[in-house]
Amino acid sequence: MNNGAGGWMMGGMGLLSVLFWILTIVGVVLIVRWLTARNGQGKVSPAESPLDILKTRYAKGEIDKSEFDQKKRDLGE
Incomplete structure (x- = not known):
């Protein structure tokens, strides 16, 4: 059985990868909203x-x- 530390590390890497992409997408959305709010035309x-x-x-x-x-x-x- 090789599910010791290696299994935890692989699971943690997957979780970090998902967290990275979520934070990246949220960051892009916030930047786009900030840039469009600065324009303010049509509102x-x-x-x-x-x-x-x-x-x-x-x-x-x-x-x-x-x-x-x-x-x-x-x-x-």
């Missing part, structure tokens, strides 16, 4: 009010002055 800030969104749409030319004024009245601002 609406949770603190951005409906009026701020409306002003942004008007500034981008997505809506005209009359539509801006109507929606502003609808918001009660």
Whole structure:
């Protein structure tokens, strides 16, 4: 029976290999999330009010002055 220290070492190596790959994948995911969060384009800030969104749409030319004024009245601002 040769299942002494050699068996424990092989099992430990396998466990370390799996742990290494899990940590590598988690690290890559965290780096990608950090890099994309720094960009921030296309995301609406949770603190951005409906009026701020409306002003942004008007500034981008997505809506005209009359539509801006109507929606502003609808918001009660």
